[in-house]
Amino acid sequence: xxxxxxxxxxxxxxxxxxxxxxxxxxxxxxxxxxxxxxxxxxxxxxxxxxxxxxxxxxxxxxxxxxxxxxxxxxxxxxxxxxxxxxxxxxxxxxxxxxxxxxxxxxxxxxxxxxxxxxxxxxxxxxxxxxxxxxxxxxxxxxxxxxxxxxxxxxxxxxxxxxxxxxxxxxxxxxxxxxxxxxxxxxxxxxxxxxxxxxxxxxxxxxxxxxxxxxxxxxxxxxxxxxxxxxxxxxxxxxxxxxxxxxxxxxxxxxxxxxxxxxxxxxxxxxxxxxxxxxxxxxxxxxxxxxxxxxxxxxxxxxxxxxxxxxxxxxxxxxxxxxxxxxxxxxxxxxxxxxxxxxxxxxxxxxxxx
Numbered sequence: 001x002x003x004x005x006x007x008x009x010x011x012x013x014x015x016x017x018x019x020x021x022x023x024x025x026x027x028x029x030x031x032x033x034x035x036x037x038x039x040x041x042x043x044x045x046x047x048x049x050x051x052x053x054x055x056x057x058x059x060x061x062x063x064x065x066x067x068x069x070x071x072x073x074x075x076x077x078x079x080x081x082x083x084x085x086x087x088x089x090x091x092x093x094x095x096x097x098x099x100x101x102x103x104x105x106x107x108x109x110x111x112x113x114x115x116x117x118x119x120x121x122x123x124x125x126x127x128x129x130x131x132x133x134x135x136x137x138x139x140x141x142x143x144x145x146x147x148x149x150x151x152x153x154x155x156x157x158x159x160x161x162x163x164x165x166x167x168x169x170x171x172x173x174x175x176x177x178x179x180x181x182x183x184x185x186x187x188x189x190x191x192x193x194x195x196x197x198x199x200x201x202x203x204x205x206x207x208x209x210x211x212x213x214x215x216x217x218x219x220x221x222x223x224x225x226x227x228x229x230x231x232x233x234x235x236x237x238x239x240x241x242x243x244x245x246x247x248x249x250x251x252x253x254x255x256x257x258x259x260x261x262x263x264x265x266x267x268x269x270x271x272x273x274x275x276x277x278x279x280x281x282x283x284x285x286x287x288x289x290x291x292x293x294x295x296x297x298x299x300x301x302x303x304x305x306x307x308x309x310x311x312x313x314x315x316x317x318x319x320x321x322x323x324x325x326x327x328x329x330x331x332x333x334x335x336x337x338x339x340x341x342x343x344x345x346x347x348x349x350x351x352x353x
Contacts, residue, residue, distance in 0.1 A: 003029040004068075007190055008053065008158070013062035015048055015214075022048045023059070024214040030158075030192060035184050037193040039201040040211035041237070046194045047162055049211075053192060054083045054160050081158035082151035090135045090143060090150070096122075097131040100150045107154075121149040124183060141172045148183070158190045165200065177203050198238050202226060210234050231344055235277045242283065242318055246276040246343075254343060257293055257316060261336065265343040275344045280308070280321040282340035291333015297326050 003009065006029035013026040023045045030036050038046035051057040052064065055076035064072050071079060090099050100121060104114045122128045125145040135143055144164060151159055161180075165173045181204045184191045195201055201208050202222040210217045210225060210233075218230045229235035232243055246256030251266035256276045268274060288294045295313035307325040311318040311332060318334065326332050 006030060007032045007067060009065040011063040013052065013059045015059045021214050026216060028209060030190060032190060033188050034206050035191045035204060036207045036209065037195060037201040037205040038209050038211060039195060041196055044211040045214040046211050050160050050162055050192060050194050054081065055079050080156055081160055082154055082156040083160040084147050084151050084164045085162050090147060092136050096133050096135060096146055099135055099146055100153050103154045117153050121153045125149045141168055158192060161191060161193045163195055180204060210237065228342060229277055229344065232275050240280050240319060242278045244276045244316060246274050248272045248274045248343060257313060259292060261341055262338040263341040263343060264338050268343060273346055275346055277342040277344060278336055278340060280319040282336060283318060283320045284335045285320060285322060285326055286333040286335050288331045288333045291335050293334040295332060295334060297328050297330045297332060300325060300328050
């Protein structure tokens with residue numbers, strides 16, 4: 001589905017490689033100054049979609065509109081965007097200054113303007129003083145900053161980022177997540193980001209596009225994607241979930257796990273099969289005499305900020321996250337408030353924004 005005032009519209013995008021369908025009817029719009037993340041497992045089509053936006057791949061079918069004009073025939077270097085790849089593609093025979101200046105020199109900009117832009121970019125990526133350093137003398141995190149500076153110095157309207165933090169260690173990756181978001185907000189340009197890391201997507205994005213097998217499964221804010229997954233794939237891929245088969249008895253009443261539960265969902269019809277999603281942190285352990293369900297704790301793991309317990313209730317093993325530990329072998333009750341019971345149509349996918 002396109003939107004007239006969006007910066008970028010992708011309409012009916014299809015792409016196959018030999019017999020493999022990489023993208024199967026993608027409809028997506030991207031707004032100005034939006035941080036949008038394409039999220040999904042390897043092979044889901046997210047990088048192919050990014051490469052089509054960047055001009056490095058051509059779709060078999062569909063349109064790519066930039067401010068209402070189709071740019072599929074425009075070569076990458078003439079599109080108003082730049083790309084940062086996971087492998088930073090820096091020039092190892094050039095120092096930091098010349099790496100960042102490369103595109104500006106091709107445009108034959110005045111020397112004074114080049115120096116001004118590079119100084120600003122080095123301040124932005126916190127690399128002031130590294131101008132004469134050769135890039136092979138930099139750490140992975142420093143190289144990533146220079147790759148971003150080289151892309152941003154050309155003042156693109158859109159920055160495409162293909163898993164740019166994938167090669168960094170966990171601590172540095174988390175630091176760079178925050179810095180990238182701050183850069184995007186400071187510069188006010190559109191970021192289109194590709195990752196398979198759910199935490200990264202939820203931390204940085206205004207909008208998350210969850211993809212699988214060449215299709216969009218759900219589009220929404222990080223909070224909506226997490227709190228209201230539209231199908232079992234999204235629920236499983238974003239965070240951890242208890243997913244149970246159930247029956248929607250009527251609006252705001254669902255049965256699962258042998259009981260009937262109030263919920264806040266409606267519009268599913270009466271006596272309809274559904275999937276029920278409950279996050280582990282939303283399962284409350286209470287006394288076995290007061291719970292909606294009764295079970296036995298079968299295992300306990302300490303995860304640092306919480307305990308992860310498995311509770312066997314009939315044939316289903318519930319995953320529970322709590323700051324209070326119940327030892328293995330304990331009989332416990334389970335209570336779930338209506339707001340934390342999320343209902344999904346079985347096998348339903350969302351393919352448009």
